[in-house]
Amino acid sequence: MKILFVGDVVGKVGRRVLKQLLPRVISELGPDFVVVNVENAAGGFGLTAEVWQELASLPVDVFTSGNHIWDKKETASLLDHEPRLLRPANYPEGNPGRGLCVLSSRKNGVPVAVLNLQGLTFMTPMESPFRTADRLLATLGPEVKVIIVDMHAEATSEKQAMGWYLDGRVSLVVGTHTHVPTADERILPQKTAFLTDVGMTGPYESIIGFKPKEVLERFLYATPRALEPATQGGALSGVLVEVNPETGHAESIARVFRREKES
Amino acid sequence: MKILFVGDVVGKVGRRVLKQLLPRVISELGPDFVVVNVENAAGGFGLTAEVWQELASLPVDVFTSGNHIWDKKETASLLDHEPRLLRPANYPEGNPGRGLCVLSSRKNGVPVAVLNLQGLTFMTPMESPFRTADRLLATLGPEVKVIIVDMHAEATSEKQAMGWYLDGRVSLVVGTHTHVPTADERILPQKTAFLTDVGMTGPYESIIGFKPKEVLERFLYATPRALEPATQGGALSGVLVEVNPETGHAESIARVFRREKES
Amino acid sequence: MKILFVGDVVGKVGRRVLKQLLPRVISELGPDFVVVNVENAAGGFGLTAEVWQELASLPVDVFTSGNHIWDKKETASLLDHEPRLLRPANYPEGNPGRGLCVLSSRKNGVPVAVLNLQGLTFMTPMESPFRTADRLLATLGPEVKVIIVDMHAEATSEKQAMGWYLDGRVSLVVGTHTHVPTADERILPQKTAFLTDVGMTGPYESIIGFKPKEVLERFLYATPRALEPATQGGALSGVLVEVNPETGHAESIARVFRREKES
Amino acid sequence: MKILFVGDVVGKVGRRVLKQLLPRVISELGPDFVVVNVENAAGGFGLTAEVWQELASLPVDVFTSGNHIWDKKETASLLDHEPRLLRPANYPEGNPGRGLCVLSSRKNGVPVAVLNLQGLTFMTPMESPFRTADRLLATLGPEVKVIIVDMHAEATSEKQAMGWYLDGRVSLVVGTHTHVPTADERILPQKTAFLTDVGMTGPYESIIGFKPKEVLERFLYATPRALEPATQGGALSGVLVEVNPETGHAESIARVFRREKES
Ligand SMILES: [Fe+2]
Ligand SMILES: [Fe+2]
Numbered sequence A, B, C, D: 001m002k003i004l005f006v007g008d009v010v011g012k013v014g015r016r017v018l019k020q021l022l023p024r025v026i027s028e029l030g031p032d033f034v035v036v037n038v039e040n041a042a043g044g045f046g047l048t049a050e051v052w053q054e055l056a057s058l059p060v061d062v063f064t065s066g067n068h069i070w071d072k073k074e075t076a077s078l079l080d081h082e083p084r085l086l087r088p089a090n091y092p093e094g095n096p097g098r099g100l101c102v103l104s105s106r107k108n109g110v111p112v113a114v115l116n117l118q119g120l121t122f123m124t125p126m127e128s129p130f131r132t133a134d135r136l137l138a139t140l141g142p143e144v145k146v147i148i149v150d151m152h153a154e155a156t157s158e159k160q161a162m163g164w165y166l167d168g169r170v171s172l173v174v175g176t177h178t179h180v181p182t183a184d185e186r187i188l189p190q191k192t193a194f195l196t197d198v199g200m201t202g203p204y205e206s207i208i209g210f211k212p213k214e215v216l217e218r219f220l221y222a223t224p225r226a227l228e229p230a231t232q233g234g235a236l237s238g239v240l241v242e243v244n245p246e247t248g249h250a251e252s253i254a255r256v257f258r259r260e261k262e263s
């Protein structure tokens, strides 16, 4: 079976691109299960109820997120009430929401687990994502073979470490958060597909989705600037993985990148 | 004219790969100028005199580096005596070495400047690489049109910011340090070629060049472990840029990735 | 002559304490020059025009600040127009305001320089405060013997390093930012008075000036919480230094701590 | 009953000071239980078997430590075999040693628990010390009323947060790690004694225990330097707390600071 994972949707352009291109990519590639990271969907920072309505109607099975999911207060109740919307599982107990869900593919009925984790290097300290992964994977029944891990992290070393740590135990470890697709897709020795970062779905004529002006001013002046999502260069970035539904082993991995204009 | 930039050479495997594949890549692609980042050439950490001898005889015009160039004390005198070996220019005054050099292409005589910078985000604080770039680019004569910038940095935002900051003022801004090639090569609006990270030249069956065991233990136990360079999956990762020698404008950019086996 | 330096004024309680206790402390200790750090004066975060009006009428010669001075946009114009209000001098060129001023004591006419610096360790990267100090101290005329340095920094090592670096060149290096007074006041060998941190002027029944509830929730849940300035335990924390106006050498240093109730 | 807690012993001078002054302080103040933090006892970095022999013979009940306890490999077996030697309890499972011990006072037989924790802010990510404290305090029998917590941390906010979090549940929360004694000793509302940092036992004519030269070079050049423990200004820094052994409530807290010369 085929799994499509789509990287961080950034702002209005990201949502427009997703709405336009996802149906075409789906009809072209025929995935049986679709996961999209939406931590930056509302103006680049988190999620609103309105934006969620927009996203929830798309042909997506599970939504993952990351550190920016906490940027807007109203997201808390979404996280509590929408079982298909995940936040990193290793945030401490007592926070809204959850970081693991199991859902059957609407196309072929195969149960698919999605686990959302967050790295610690250069990020907020919380439970080790390695320990969280051990703890949560142990809760899955033996019938769950197909397992997708969104490792939301800054450091390439920590994301690759998670790939090797879970090699043979999950179907895919895919990094998110840096908004830049990496070119190192591969199948690890024990048959886990891996990609360090899947990149973003949003305006690529930008600095990781934002207008260069304010980002540059932050670097030049070391004082605060509000960032604005960029408007040009919309593209969808994702990864397509073929997984054997009986074993959960990955059979192939390929990057997917579609520009708005090309669509 | 064509510029070849090759990413961080990691350890013995990285040097072996470089020695074997660089001549073939050169004969295949015909670059007029070759730059290689060697911050991890000696066992993954810095440079020794012996390793330098090995590297200096290769068909490379300029060597750049990064934070790891300071890992071994003996490198200081190399930095002081080898004008073709750079370290990031924004390290404070009083350190050995330099971060900018201008050299004529041995093939076509065109002067080429190479500027090595280091990012600040999640890294050691020092002079702003943006300010350093302004300061040093201003020292170049008007005859120097072709300018290559190695932006050694962790954060994708800071590397892309440097691309936009120098757009139109240099021929190429290429990121190093994360050891993972990114898939976002492009020509920015003012004709500067850009790639967020060029990846490493070394053992890809690894965690950014090192054996998974000890890296994983670091993450799992949060206590020190000595890292060992990995041995498998050797590959050379670089980028080839075509530059108009009259204007310094980039005309094309393409990633270069060669596995040892394929060679 | 005597210099009184008062630590970070935090919120409404900090301002109330300052207004009530500063006149008494002045009449009791008889300082010839008074400096107060006000980076947290407005609700714990920065400064407003209104709060500035309140502060500017107090018997204070120079106001220093730190990283929080940028929290409110309207502070920019205050920094540009109020020569007695400083921000750390090592913020990059192009920012509003200044970090050095020279003013004559209203009591004895002796010129006093105040230099505001910010540390880099665990803080925003910018120009090295050590280099900035060299650069700015060189601009002072030979008649300026009495020099006060507010080293706004997190790490004890960096603050003590500044003390040793400027020993013999300035009259006082006093740390701010951690909101906790340290008990290590001393005169360094070359006659510079030093204190790692002067502590805050504000509500001590708190976590560094804020109500425990939200700070604890930040630590427990690793997700955002708005902080509220605390209301209890108001105290003024400062340091009194005797300086020889002819040489600028410190002759004594003593902590000053006054609780609201005791006043 | 009286508890004496002595701050980070740094290098040879720290050990000499401890050996000379601790017996005098004990005979003067008459503590019933003595705890000493020794993370920097061997040349400023960790512990050796030889240094441990020296320390173990002193009139100390329990030794605590911190991040530097891992600096020397041979310390691992000490941690595993010496029940009176603690390391922060929130280091991940699988590490040598332990972070909690209960021992009866040799003077009055009262059981005393010592819990060693480490902060996360600006430090290595690991289990939340707040959660670890909850988990481990729950393992103590009801007869254990007197509980001492060494909160080894960088940020004043995190240390004060731990004080408030454990207020009423332990007898003392004392910070270590910054090597600078703070002047904010107090009894929190629910009768827990608190001090943000107890300071170091070692050479105070220094930058947090080390010779200024190399520390300054690190700050000035942003490149590595080996640090050397300083030799002058030896002093012991600690805190004395009176605790009601029936309730575990603190009744008084006072800083203790003794210079070598004064002894
Ligand atoms: Fe993102
Ligand atoms: Fe993120």
Ligand SMILES: [Fe+2]
Binding pocket: B008, B039, B040, B066, B068, B176, B177, B178, B179
């Ligand atoms: Fe590297």
Ligand SMILES: [Fe+2]
Binding pocket: B039, B066, B067, B068, B152, B176, B177, B178
């Ligand atoms: Fe590097």
Ligand SMILES: [Fe+2]
Binding pocket: C008, C039, C040, C066, C068, C176, C177, C178, C179
């Ligand atoms: Fe402050």
Ligand SMILES: [Fe+2]
Binding pocket: C039, C066, C067, C068, C152, C176, C177
């Ligand atoms: Fe501050």
Ligand SMILES: [Fe+2]
Binding pocket: D008, D039, D040, D066, D068, D176, D177, D178, D179
């Ligand atoms: Fe220490």
Ligand SMILES: [Fe+2]
Binding pocket: D039, D066, D067, D068, D152, D176, D177, D178
């Ligand atoms: Fe420490």
